Amino acid sequence: MRIFITGASGYVGGVVAEHLVGAGHEVVALARSDAARERVEGLGAKAVPGSLRDLDVLRGAAAAAEAVVHTAVDYVDPDMGDIERDTLGALLGGLHDGGAFVYTSTGLVYPDRRGATVDEDHPVAPETSPQPYKVLGERQVLAAGHVAGTVIRAALVYGRGGSGLLQGLIGAGRRNGMVPYVGDGANEWSSVHVDDLAELYVAALERREPAGDGVVVNAxxxxxxxxxxxxxxxxxxxxxxxxxxxxxxxxxxxxxxxxALTRSSPMDASRARRLFGWAPRRPGLIEELTTGSYARS
Incomplete structure (x- = not known):
């Protein structure tokens, strides 16, 4: 399958691209700089120069693909909501009828459940989400009836020494000798190893639902x-x-x-297991921190 991916020079997108290439797919990746081009080509993908603001580039790359995977995001950019809306419009507009589209969302779309487990049927709304444009992005993808849309709501992603939150905590510990948490810190989070997450993307593309039957899965x-x-x-x-x-x-x-550090909405991922045969198998978060990639970095 010819797959166009955004964000392949980043943390999650890079691992997803690596797994797609490893599964035998032809991967074409958006690259906004020379460094990004070198990164994606090193993964075995073909680079297409451009950024999320280059709508004609996005539309053309999507039109030449059988599937699109959107992982690119900049959570600190105040304009990201508008960028995301226009980016999705171009990608979905370019992708042909019956193509597959996998959209990267987050467990932060859920309201704070104060420890109660949440599944994909729980209502989400921009007003109750720390990432409101992700809710809107999900809706935009699922409303595109000409494609097979899959929304993946990822828990805290870890592994390979990455993750913005974990790197931030590690940096704080090394700089300040202090790692913060809020209150009693009893609020529980779900998590997912980045390689397990990438395998879900591969499975979602290879076992995709029919066009028009959008699906949301927790990871x-x-x-x-x-x-x-x-x-x-x-x-x-x-x-x-x-x-x-x-x-x-x-x-x-x-x-x-x-x-966000006070929230607790543990995620039920049984739908991903049922629909796509997905079975996370990498070491857990604490094990990875203690003896895995973070301990070696």
Missing amino acids: ASAERTPIRRIAETVAGLTGARAVSLTTEQAVAAMGPAAG
Whole structure:
């Protein structure tokens, strides 16, 4: 299958592209810089110069593909919502009838369930999500009736020494000798190893639903981990102390991102297992932090 992917020079997208190439697919990847081009070509993909703002490039690349995988995102860009809307419009507009489209979303679209497990049928809305444009992006993909749309809501992604949250905590431990969590840190998070996540993308493309029958799946292992345990494990890794902050202290130190650290919406991923035969098999988050890629980095 000829697959066009955005974000292949990034953390999740790079591993997804690697797995797609390994599965025998022809992968064409958007590359916005020379460094990105070298990265994607090193994975075995063909680079197409351009960015998410180059709508004609996106439309043309999608038109030449049998499937599109959208993983590119910049959570700190205040214009990302508008960029995402226009990017999806170009990609979906270019992709031919019956093509497959896999959209990368996040478990943060769910409202805070205070520890109650959530599945894909739970309502999501921009007003209750820390990533409102991801909710809107999901809707845009699922409303495109001419393609087979799959939305993957990923839990906390880890593995291969990556993850913005984990790298941030590790950096804090090394710089400041302190790894923060909020309150008692008992709120539990779901997580997924980046290689297990990439295998779900491959399965979603190879076993895709018919065009017009959009599907949403959670991507998470069975493990649920309290934020405090993550902080304590990172503290042990970096020789730092895990420190509890009040909500006010966390907001002062981290801004709006602090609110996400108090959430707890563990994810039920049984639909992905049922539809796509997906079975996470990599080491769990704490094991990976303790003896895996983070311990070696």
